[in-house]
Amino acid sequence: MSSRTDDAGAKGARRLRLLFVDDEAPIRMVMGKELQRIGHDVTVVDGGKAALAALSENAFDAAIVDLRMPEIDGWAVIEHIKKSGVETDVIISTGHGGMDDAIRAIRLGAYDFLRKPYKIVEIDSVLNRVAEKRTLANRALALESELQTVRGKTDLIGESPAMGRVKKLVERIAPTDSSVLILGDTGTGKELVARSVHEYSQRSKMPFVAVNCGALPENLVESELFGHKKGAFTGADTPRKGLIEVANGGTLFLDELGELDKGMQVKLLRFLESGEVRRVGENDAFTVDVRVVCATNRNLEDMVAEGTFREDLFFRVNTFEIRLPALRERKDDIPALARFLAARHLKRKSVPDEILSPETIEVLRAHEWSGNVRELANAIEHAVILSDGKTIQPEDLPTSVSRRPAAGNKPFEISNFSFPMTLREIEMEVILQTMDKFRGDKPKTADELGIALKTLYNKLNQHQSLDQAKAG
Numbered sequence: 090m091s092s093r094t095d096d097a098g099a100k101g102a103r104r105l106r107l108l109f110v111d112d113e114a115p116i117r118m119v120m121g122k123e124l125q126r127i128g129h130d131v132t133v134v135d136g137g138k139a140a141l142a143a144l145s146e147n148a149f150d151a152a153i154v155d156l157r158m159p160e161i162d163g164w165a166v167i168e169h170i171k172k173s174g175v176e177t178d179v180i181i182s183t184g185h186g187g188m189d190d191a192i193r194a195i196r197l198g199a200y201d202f203l204r205k206p207y208k209i210v211e212i213d214s215v216l217n218r219v220a221e222k223r224t225l226a227n228r229a230l231a232l233e234s235e236l237q238t239v240r241g242k243t244d245l246i247g248e249s250p251a252m253g254r255v256k257k258l259v260e261r262i263a264p265t266d267s268s269v270l271i272l273g274d275t276g277t278g279k280e281l282v283a284r285s286v287h288e289y290s291q292r293s294k295m296p297f298v299a300v301n302c303g304a305l306p307e308n309l310v311e312s313e314l315f316g317h318k319k320g321a322f323t324g325a326d327t328p329r330k331g332l333i334e335v336a337n338g339g340t341l342f343l344d345e346l347g348e349l350d351k352g353m354q355v356k357l358l359r360f361l362e363s364g365e366v367r368r369v370g371e372n373d374a375f376t377v378d379v380r381v382v383c384a385t386n387r388n389l390e391d392m393v394a395e396g397t398f399r400e401d402l403f404f405r406v407n408t409f410e411i412r413l414p415a416l417r418e419r420k421d422d423i424p425a426l427a428r429f430l431a432a433r434h435l436k437r438k439s440v441p442d443e444i445l446s447p448e449t450i451e452v453l454r455a456h457e458w459s460g461n462v463r464e465l466a467n468a469i470e471h472a473v474i475l476s477d478g479k480t481i482q483p484e485d486l487p488t489s490v491s492r493r494p495a496a497g498n499k500p501f502e503i504s505n506f507s508f509p510m511t512l513r514e515i516e517m518e519v520i521l522q523t524m525d526k527f528r529g530d531k532p533k534t535a536d537e538l539g540i541a542l543k544t545l546y547n548k549l550n551q552h553q554s555l556d557q558a559k560a561g
């Protein structure tokens with residue numbers, strides 16, 4: 090796109106639909122012309138009554154409203170706008186107003202306050218800020234819908250009774266504001282279920298923010314979650330919003346909750362009980378409206394008994410529990426899931442049933458799937474590449490899947506790979522096979538591989554993001 094088009098776009102985005110309300114005729118005349126001259130579409134009316142009528146007819150980006158007017162005054166206009174839920178920013182203008190009026194107007198939800206006589210540059214600057222705010226909001230909406238296309242709808246695939254129970258629970262709990270604890274082994278779809286809870290809730294148009302507590306650097310957990318003030322610590326060069334604040338109005342998904350240390354557990358509990366956030370380095374707390382959904386593959390009750398997880402936090406997050414079945418407990422879902430994952434990888438809406446040969450289905454059903462649906466997704470990606478879009482045969486699957494389960498207590502060894510594979514695929518294969526060995530236990534897997542637990546989380550996450558980006 091050329092920069093001229095960009096400029097044109099930016100200019101277009103700055104053009105606002107304005108409602109100008111004032112009972113003094115000379116001001117109406119001057120401002121009507123001036124606002125048009127600086128590039129806006131203006132409707133000029135002479136009082137509150139006409140303003141309400143105009144608002145019921147048309148949508149406006151902003152209304153510039155005189156406070157003191159006979160009959161219906163500016164206060165009534167702000168109240169009407171706020172109550173009716175239209176997205177019109179109100180800019181109050183008055184010849185008499187003092188600080189009290191300004192404070193009252195802002196409390197009522199006015200965007201800004203101008204004292205007459207104001208210069209055109211002043212109103213221009215306020216309107217530019219309104220336009221910027223609108224562009225940002227639109228950009229966020231556009232990104233959200235783009236993301237939706239990349240990620241696809243968060244369909245929970247599976248018609249098995251176990252999955253049916255999960256879907257029913259999600260439908261029941263989503264519209265409430267209750268916190269939810271999702272339990273299940275790695276790769277069983279905990280994040281997917283959290284997204285569904287969000288999408289079926291009244292918060293669905295607001296942000297869904299996923300945080301992997303296990304992957305946050307230990308010294309930064311608090312500032313990542315709660316934000317920080319400029320200069321709060323070395324490296325905090327600018328003030329920063331925390332992820333809880335970013336989720337305001339929406340849902341915060343705390344994955345791997347069991348990985349939070351006890352200090353953070355106290356802070357999280359305080360937030361959950363008060364709804365208040367205090368950025369690192371700031372004195373004052375402020376209230377946010379966030380629904381919290383947590384997930385873990387650890388046994389939190391055991392952790393409570395061991396003293397590594399706070400009992401009060403456990404009770405606070407465990408209001409409602411959704412337990413996800415392991416893939417091996419719902420083998421009937423495997424063919425549908427495999428086809429869904431193949432279609433996702435091929436960026437198609439669906440694939441024909443014949444994409445899986447009967448032998449392949451048999452092999453898939455016989456496998457242990459310690460890495461659950463994530464492991465299945467990796468295996469299918471591998472197979473789709475090797476089969477070149479044709480029917481997937483058992484030999485197209487990674488050897489860890491196609492090979493018959495080892496008999497007895499054979500020592501663990503990483504099985505042969507079917508090349509060509511990228512280094513990243515080999516790494517993932519080793520991780521998954523090791524996870525298989527430890528039945529999905531991440532701390533043990535990390536230990537065996539000689540990497541930090543956080544590195545393991547990061548690698549699993551990176552792999553997943555790449556996978557999803559590719560699927561887009």
Ligand SMILES: Nc1ncnc2c1ncn2[C@@H]1O[C@H](COP(=O)(O)OP(=O)(O)OP(=O)(O)O)[C@@H](O)[C@H]1O
Nearest residue numbers: 244245246247274275276277278279280281462463
């Ligand atoms: N029921 C399902 N239907 C469709 N796709 C699924 C389902 N369950 C899981 N997946 C897919 O499997 C992969 C792993 O799912 P997800 O990240 O939700 O698992 P998780 O339990 O949160 O994993 P971890 O505990 O490792 O964070 C994702 O690509 C997801 O889209």
